Amino acid sequence: MSNKNRRHTKTQQMVLDYFENTDGAVSHEMVEKSLGDSMNRVTIYRILNRFEEDGIVHKIVGDDGVSYYARCESACDHDHHHDNHIHFRCEKCNSINCLEQSISIDLPKNYQMTNINFLITGICASCNKE
């Protein structure tokens, strides 16, 4: 389903590097703030969409309505990037990270699952100190 002919470009590599050097999930806004001088905002949209389409990252939509992207774990293949652990979004520092806890899902009969989006919002430990 997914593998179009993709090309390796500088811009994409920069975004990949950004993922590599960033803890937790990443939003369009964050990429733009970081790399916006080197590339157009539209390009960022397109790169993020492409990455998701290709299974390189998965998307987590926050209860703030913002889309965050995180590199997929090894387990992800191109058509299934299920992600049955919980993400935590800190309202203060606006980071999204994975919690250890993972969920075993008990879907009712005849239900079929294509995507999981588990998100808890609140204050993370480091922000809670202050």
Added chain:
Amino acid sequence: MSNKNRRHTKTQQMVLDYFENTDGAVSHEMVEKSLGDSMNRVTIYRILNRFEEDGIVHKIVGDDGVSYYARCESACDHDHHHDNHIHFRCEKCNSINCLEQSISIDLPKNYQMTNINFLITGICASCNKE
């Protein structure tokens, strides 16, 4: 925190009735399609926001980026409408409903939770038959 002086109006009652007569969660678009002739789209935005603010409904953000609203269970009070069960969004019929399964959350030390958003996307049983 929440109780402003609210007034009882026809428009709001219509939206409430719509919730009552609809299974599962409801999006702005659905309300507008249903009641758009009787009220302005902006009014719908404001009513839905107000309802959420007042704890009358809670918001679930789909991985499609769309906000859905569902009437709160009895357990909800004004400041805490935690909703630790899983919602299921059907990509075909675009309904959102609650699954029975609820999740016990095991938050790491010093984490503080303000909101839960558990959503599985896929095909529901009735759509899966066809």
Added chain:
DNA sequence: GTAACTGCAAAATATTTGCATCCTT
């Protein structure tokens, strides 16, 4: 050389705000 990728402008969507008016209390 071909087709993917990018940048810019513009279009399409989605949501919010200002303000005059209407309606609940």
Added chain:
DNA sequence: AAGGATGCAAATATTTTGCAGTTAC
């Protein structure tokens, strides 16, 4: 009558699309 709620227009975001120019392969 005071101020919350609504409608309309306009302002803000946010995301997508068209197309020409550029670059990877």
